[in-house]
Each structure stands twice: as structure tokens, then as C-alpha cells.
Amino acid sequence: MAEAPRRRVSSLSIRSSEGFTTASAGAAVADVEQLRVDILRAVRSVCPRWLANQADDLTQVAVSRILDRLLAMEGKLEFAPGYIYRTAYSVVIDEIRRRRRLREIPLEPDVPLQSGEANPERQTVGREVGKAITGCLSRLATSRRRAVMLHLMGHSVDEISALLECRCKQAENLVYRGMGDLRACLKTRGVKP
Amino acid sequence: MNRVTRSDPRDAWIAAALGSRAEHSHPRNDCPLPERIWDAVRLQVSLDDRLEIIDHLAECPTCSEAWSLAAELEIAHEQLDQPNVTAPAPASVVLAAWPAYIPASARSLSASYGRNALLIGTAAVLFVALGIGLLLRRPDAQLPRDAQPPRELTELLQRLDQQVADLSQSDFRLRWTPGPAGARYDVTVLTPDMDVVAEVRNLDVAEYQVPPERLAAVTEGTTLLWRIIAHTPEGSPVSSGQFAVRLRQERPSPRALTDPARSDVSSLPPEAPDTRAPQAAKIYDSNDADVTAPAAVRQDMPPFTTPVLTERKVVLFIVIDETGAVESAIISKSSDSAYDRMLLAAAKLWAYRPAMRNGVAVKYRKGIQVTVTPPTN
Numbered sequence: 001m002a003e004a005p006r007r008r009v010s011s012l013s014i015r016s017s018e019g020f021t022t023a024s025a026g027a028a029v030a031d032v033e034q035l036r037v038d039i040l041r042a043v044r045s046v047c048p049r050w051l052a053n054q055a056d057d058l059t060q061v062a063v064s065r066i067l068d069r070l071l072a073m074e075g076k077l078e079f080a081p082g083y084i085y086r087t088a089y090s091v092v093i094d095e096i097r098r099r100r101r102l103r104e105i106p107l108e109p110d111v112p113l114q115s116g117e118a119n120p121e122r123q124t125v126g127r128e129v130g131k132a133i134t135g136c137l138s139r140l141a142t143s144r145r146r147a148v149m150l151h152l153m154g155h156s157v158d159e160i161s162a163l164l165e166c167r168c169k170q171a172e173n174l175v176y177r178g179m180g181d182l183r184a185c186l187k188t189r190g191v192k193p
Numbered sequence: 194m195n196r197v198t199r200s201d202p203r204d205a206w207i208a209a210a211l212g213s214r215a216e217h218s219h220p221r222n223d224c225p226l227p228e229r230i231w232d233a234v235r236l237q238v239s240l241d242d243r244l245e246i247i248d249h250l251a252e253c254p255t256c257s258e259a260w261s262l263a264a265e266l267e268i269a270h271e272q273l274d275q276p277n278v279t280a281p282a283p284a285s286v287v288l289a290a291w292p293a294y295i296p297a298s299a300r301s302l303s304a305s306y307g308r309n310a311l312l313i314g315t316a317a318v319l320f321v322a323l324g325i326g327l328l329l330r331r332p333d334a335q336l337p338r339d340a341q342p343p344r345e346l347t348e349l350l351q352r353l354d355q356q357v358a359d360l361s362q363s364d365f366r367l368r369w370t371p372g373p374a375g376a377r378y379d380v381t382v383l384t385p386d387m388d389v390v391a392e393v394r395n396l397d398v399a400e401y402q403v404p405p406e407r408l409a410a411v412t413e414g415t416t417l418l419w420r421i422i423a424h425t426p427e428g429s430p431v432s433s434g435q436f437a438v439r440l441r442q443e444r445p446s447p448r449a450l451t452d453p454a455r456s457d458v459s460s461l462p463p464e465a466p467d468t469r470a471p472q473a474a475k476i477y478d479s480n481d482a483d484v485t486a487p488a489a490v491r492q493d494m495p496p497f498t499t500p501v502l503t504e505r506k507v508v509l510f511i512v513i514d515e516t517g518a519v520e521s522a523i524i525s526k527s528s529d530s531a532y533d534r535m536l537l538a539a540a541k542l543w544a545y546r547p548a549m550r551n552g553v554a555v556k557y558r559k560g561i562q563v564t565v566t567p568p569t570n
Contacts, residue, residue, distance in 0.1 A: 046266060085266060086231050093227035093259045097220040100255055130214035130254065133207065137251045146247045152208040153250070153261045163233075163247070165240050179204060186207070 036063050042088035051095060062091045129191055136185035144178030151175045212261070214254035224256050225249060234263040359441040365403040367438065369421050379422040382407075383521050388476065388512075390417060395424075408440060415440050418523060422538065476512055477548060478558040487513045487545035487557050494563060495535040507563040509536060515554040517545040525560075536563070 040059040047055050065087055137145055143164075150160045161171035186192060225233075225246050233243045250257040360366065367380065378396040382403055383389060391407045411417065416439045477484040507524065514520040522540040524533045548557035 046262065048262070086228060089231055089263060089266060090227040093230070093262070096259070097224065097255060100218065100220050129210045130218075133211050134214065134252065134254075142248070145251055146244065149247060149251050149257070152204065152211050153257060154208070154264065162236060163243060179207075182207065 035066065036060075038084055039063055039066070039088055042085045043092060046085070046089050046092045048092075048096070051092065051099075054095065058088070058091050058095055061095075062087050065091065132186055132189045132191045133182075136182050136189065139185055140178055140181050144174050144181060147171055147174035148178035148182055151179065211254075212258070215258040218254035220255045221253050223249070224253060227259060230256065230259050231263045234260060359439045361441045362405050362408045365405070365408055365438075365440070366400060367403070367419055368400040377424045379424070380419060381422075381521065382417050382419040383523070384411065385416060385418070389521055411440050413440060420537070422541075474515070474556050476556045476558050477550065479560075481550070483550055484555060484557065485549040487517065487548045487559060490517065490544040490546060492543045492545075492561075493539060495532070495539045505565045507532065507536060507565070509540065509561045509563065511540055511543070511559050511561065513545045513547060513557045513559060515547050515556060517547040517554075519543050519545075520556070 036059060039062045040055065043055050043059045043062060044052070047058065051058070062084075066084070137149065140148060146164060147160055150163060151157075155163065157168055157172045157175065160175065161168045164171060164174075166174075183192070229238065229242070230246060232238045233246045236243070238246075246256075246260075250260055367382075369378075377394075378399065378401075379394045380392070380396065380401045381389065382391040390411060391401075391403045393401055416437050419436050419438060479486065509522060509524055511522045512520045519540050519542075522537050524537065545559075547554040549555070
């Protein structure tokens with residue numbers, strides 16, 4: 001089987017989503033540019049809509065992180081394509097957290113923190129419902145709460161069983177009973193679908 | 194008990210409300226690093242760490258949003274998430290991200306083959322659905338005596354034999370489902386003894402006609418094995434499984450030979466030049482006591498990313514040529530179709546010190562058993 005073409009510049013190498021590209025500490029400007037393109041693609045796929053206009057800045061941060069790590073290591077290094085996505089993800093999540101913390105600072109009111117669909121009434125209701133759900137989740141039995149959380153975040157029963165390392169049937173049971181408990185708890189708090 | 198699914202409208206409403214918590218939330222000071230969340234979604238942290246993070250999610254909307262984002266990316270880039278994998282096997286990273294290539298000839302000539310493949314795939318998925326845990330591998334374990342060829346290969350051929358199409362020597366045309374535009378294909382055709390009958394690289398069309406002279410040494414009725422490795426425009430290789438096709442010897446009808454007026458006589462294939470494939474070198478195996486077995490120089494196993502519940506075994510036979518390269522590979526005992534393809538692609542990159550007989554390097558057929566066991570904790 002023919003291996004994907006590999007370009008070598010200096011001693012540092014990165015395996016990117018486009019096959020194999022390389023980057024060196026100083027000389028390979030073109031390779032760094034290719035890395036930037038790869039990371040930009042990764043950042044865009046990670047970025048929530050309300051952060052999309054920051055994709056270029058976040059890409060720059062991610063490129064810096066990767067190059068810093070490369071420069072800090074001696075000899076040849078190879079990263080699987082997932083590494084670029086992992087770095088992009090990490091940069092984006094850091095930014096999301098930073099922005100959410102900034103909301104406490106009133107001097108920056110222009111930061112686009114909320115989705116365009118939100119309106120004050122909906123936000124208030126949503127906040128109350130969110131609070132009720134959080135409260136009810138905390139009252140669930142631990143194993144059920146874990147299964148329910150994963151279920152509500154979109155995981156299938158198979159995935160839940162893998163994440164919790166239990167049998168599928170057990171995961172299904174935990175989700176079923178946990179959701180029943182959650183609905184009952186929400187009902188007592190006046191929240192129901 | 195009713196199966197709980199996300200299609201339950203009540204769950205969807207609660208899930209939406211849960212998701213909207215993030216908009217109004219503030220990150221906590223004890224949030225796990227994003228990398229830990231990323232790794233937890235991919236089962237790359239211990240169960241205790243994972244449970245700790247999942248417990249945190251219930252109380253931290255920002256982190257539950259981060260988890261959901263990582264999970265979405267896990268689906269989109271399922272096979273691109275093996276950090277710091279040093280194995281020189283780009284195929285192992287991307288293989289399962291692409292659909293398997295099903296030969297068109299196999300589909301059209303034997304519908305049952307496609308159904309069987311689908312059933313096998315479905316069974317594999319169902320089996321995987323039962324699994325939990327991580328991978329512990331014991332590659333290259335000593336094969337039990339009864340797992341040595343030719344029994345395993347014979348059984349494989351018997352299974353395949355019920356699904357094969359017949360093709361004639363003069364029109365031994367293999368076809369398969371085309372890949373993305375610009376894809377190129379490598380095709381390998383093997384005898385049951387795993388001798389290479391034909392091998393071609395960089396085809397730009399989704400079909401290949403084996404030259405008749407390459408089939409001259411193959412006896413009538415022989416079942417040949419073939420597979421395709423497709424290279425996408427980005428350079429990512431994708432390997433198919435093994436397919437079987439039987440050689441139907443072509444015998445011109447008496448009428449065609451005796452009726453010079455027949456218009457189609459001129460269309461008969463030209464007489465094959467006397468350039469028969471050279472006699473293949475003998476392939477030795479563990480039954481040959483006077484042969485020193487090859488030693489592995491590079492034998493990197495692709496990662497088995499699917500959770501497993503019970504022990505699973507994959508048995509692979511490879512033929513190592515006189516230079517120590519892997520000439521051909523075949524799965525004789527399958528466990529997971531996606532992993533089989535990854536293993537076959539990886540096997541082509543393995544390297545060995547060649548087997549020796551009387552000081553001369555010889556071809557050698559080696560059986561490798563990969564055992565996948567669930568975690569002990």
C-alpha cells in the first residue's frame with residue numbers, strides 16, 4: 001500500500017487532517033501556513049455560532065499552542081489528526097469559559113453572549129426551568145443521574161453503557177427509571193412538558 | 194419495559210431545557226480541563242475520572258455543553274482521535290471513517306453476498322452494542338495447532354465459495370463501487386495459497402481486468418481472493434474486505450472453431466503469448482521444521498477502539514516474502530469488519546526478518562492471532 005506523501009522540513013513533523021504535513025521551528029513558513037489552515041478548519045467545526053466571528057483569533061491561539069509544544073520537544077514528533085481537533089476544541093472551550101466569566105463584568109456589555117433567538121421572558125423561564133432540572137438531577141440516585149445526564153446530552157444506550165462501563169440493559173434501565181424520577185420531581189416543582 | 198429513546202418528546206423538551214442552562218451559567222472554579230472532557234468522551238481516561246467528570250456535568254452547564262460539543266466531534270471525527278499514535282499507519286486512523294467498498298461484480302452476480310455482508314456488518318454492530326470497556330491486546334499470540342493453515346483457510350474459502358461469482362479467464366473483470374471523485378485504487382488478487390496472481394496500483398477507474406496470462410497457471414474452478422485499497426484524493430487509504438471469485442475456464446464452442454464464416458471469430462481473444470507467470474516460489478509455514486520462522490521488525494497493531502464485553506479473537510494469515518515485506522494478508526477469523534479492514538491495511542506495512550531455509554530467504558506463511566479482552570476492572 002502506498003503511503004501518503006510526506007514532506008520533511010527540519011526535524012519537526014505534524015500529521016494533519018490532510019495527510020502528512022510538516023512544520024519546522026523557523027524555516028517552513030509554508031508548512032506553518034498549512035497547519036494554520038488545518039487548524040482553522042478544526043476550529044470552525046468546533047466553534048459555536050456565537051463565537052464564529054472569533055475563529056481566526058482562536059486559530060492563532062491554537063497554532064501558537066501547537067508550535068510551542070513542538071518547539072519544546074526535541075527530535076521528531078508526530079501527532080494524529082485528532083490532536084489538531086483536540087487542541088482546537090481546548091482553545092474554543094477555554095474561550096467559552098472566559099466569555100461566560102466576563103459576563104459578570106459590566107464594562108463589556110457588547111460581548112455577544114446570548115443567542116439571537118433569546119428574549120428576556122424566555123430567558124427567565126429557561127433559567128427557572130434550568131434551575132429546577134439541576135435541582136431534580138441532584139436528587140436522583142447517583143447511578144441514575146449519570147445515565148440520565150448522558151441520555152439528555154444525546155448519548156445512545158450503547159454509548160452510555162460504554163461510558164459507565166455497565167451492561168446495555170442496565171444502562172437502559174438506569175435511563176428509564178432515572179427519567180421517570182426526573183419527570184416526577186419536575187412535576188412536583190410545577191415544571192412539566 | 195419501553196425502550197427509552199431521545200425521540201420521546203418529553204425527553205427532548207427536558208434535554209432542550211437542560212441545554213439552555215449553559216446560556217445563563219457561569220463556569221465554576223473546579224471545571225475539568227477541556228482536554229480531560231475530550232478524553233473522557235473518548236474513553237481515554239479511567240472510569241473513576243470519567244464518573245467524576247460526568248458528576249460534574251450535572252452541576253455545571255458550561256461543562257455539559259463542552260461535553261456535548263466533544264461528543265458531536267467524536268461522531269464527526271470518530272477515527273481521527275488517536276493522540277500520539279506513533280504507528281506509521283495512516284490507514285488505521287481513517288479507515289472506518291469511510292464506507293466499505295463493495296465490489297459491484299459481487300453485488301450483481303451474487304445478491305446473497307451483499308445480504309450476507311450486511312448481516313455480518315449488522316451482527317458486528319449489534320455485538321459491539323453489547324460491549325463495554327477498553328482494549329487490552331495480546332498480539333501475535335502463539336496460534337493453537339488446530340488454527341494453523343490450511344484448515345482455517347479452507348474454512349474461509351468454503352464460506353466464500355458459497356458467495357462467489359464465476360468469471361472467465363479472458364474476461365476476468367473485477368468491478369467495485371467507486372469511491373469519491375479522484376480516488377485511485379490498488380487491487381490484489383490472490384490464490385487460495387495466498388500467492389499473488391495480479392497486483393495493480395493507482396487505477397483511476399473502479400474496475401480491473403486481470404490479464405489472461407496472469408491466470409494461465411490457475412486451474413479451472415479455483416476460487417481467487419481479491420481486495421481493493423482505495424486512496425482518496427487526500428491520500429487516505431481505505432481497504433475493502435476480502436472478496437472471492439471463481440475462475441471459469443473458457444472453452445471455445447466447437448461451432449466457433451469449425452465455422453470460419455462466423456463473424457465473431459475475429460473477436461475471440463488472441464492466443465495468449467507464451468509468457469506464463471513464472472512458477473511461484475514455495476511458501477513455507479510452521480509445518481516446515483527446517484525453516485527458521487521470520488522475526489517481527491515492525492508489527493504495529495491498529496488500535497481497537499470499539500468497547501468489548503467478551504473476549505474476541507481475530508486470526509490473520511500473512512505471507513512474508515524473501516525481503517521480509519508482507520506480500521499478502523487475509524483474515525481467517527473475523528471479529529469486527531471495520532477492524533478487519535484496519536488490520537489488513539496495517540499488515541501491509543509490517544516488516545520482518547525473512548524466514549530462512551538453508552541460509553536462503555524464503556516465503557513464509559505466518560498466522561497471527563489478536564485477542565481483544567475487556568478490561569479487568
